[in-house]
Amino acid sequence: MFFGLDRATDEQSLITFLKQFSEDRLLGTLAPRMSEDEIHQVVDLLTMVMRNHLSGEEYHYLFLGEDHHHH
Incomplete structure (x- = not known):
């Protein structure tokens, strides 16, 4: 790396x-x-990155592994 x-x-x-x-x-x-704060910081950062760069549909398919996103 x-x-x-x-x-x-x-x-x-x-x-x-x-x-x-x-x-x-x-x-x-x-x-x-890890402290609770560290856990929340990691989750918050990764969630923000996904929110900024994935559509809702991409999030459900790529991260959650759902075949179809239903509203």
Whole structure:
């Protein structure tokens, strides 16, 4: 992972970083050690990023794994 070289490398590095961060062993170790405030900060940041860059339909399909979004 390298950040700051160019946009394409940053995007690929972000994908790799987030995949590694989301590994069960790492999160199983980190989550119990995090404060409530840290947990809320992480959730708030990721929610904001999705809200800023995904449509409602994309959110339901890509994040929630729903095939169809019903109103």
